[in-house]
Amino acid sequence: DALPIYSDEADVTDIEGSIEGREESTTELSDNEDDGMVLTFSKEKVTEEVEKGQAVKNQIALWDQLLEGRIKLQKALVTANQLPQPDTFPAFKKKGGPEMSSALKNNYKALKALMRSLVDLQDELLYQFPDTRHLIDGKKGNVDSDEEIPSDEDQMKAEVDEIGRAH
DSSP: OOOOOOOSHHHHHHHHHHHHHHHHSOOEEESOTTTTOEEEOOHHHHHHHHHHHHHHHHHHHHHHHHHHHHHHHHHHHHHHTTSOOTTTHHHHHHHHHHHHHHHHHHHHHHHHHHHHHHHHHHHHHHHHSHHHHHHHHOOOOOOOTTSOOOOHHHHHHHHHHHHHHHO
């Protein structure tokens, strides 16, 4: 029987502990006493399960970071919406004087650097995957999108048809 899928970081830690315990002593389970089958957990499967657990743990951490970033971004957006609107901005800038102009210039430079960093990050993420790499380097990707990918059901029907023709 397969190990259950865990969706919580605490559950991932629990599964890692239970899997490590299985590494020390190979566990044998009898599937059915009548047929006498014995299942064992090989080290490869245990290692694979530990890797899956670690991947889930990393995925949860990434999700938490994205959510935290989204919350912070929302706060910044709310604050930005409180800034003077385009129709009142010239009067606001005039009242602020040289300090306001200096702060605006520094903020403009910081925003420009942030945008450059975000675009570089976007390019890097797009370049990592073969399916999106052509968006960055300008080369045409493999345009085999017209090719139909058979479903498991289609494959089963084809195999049954082949077996029927063979007999």
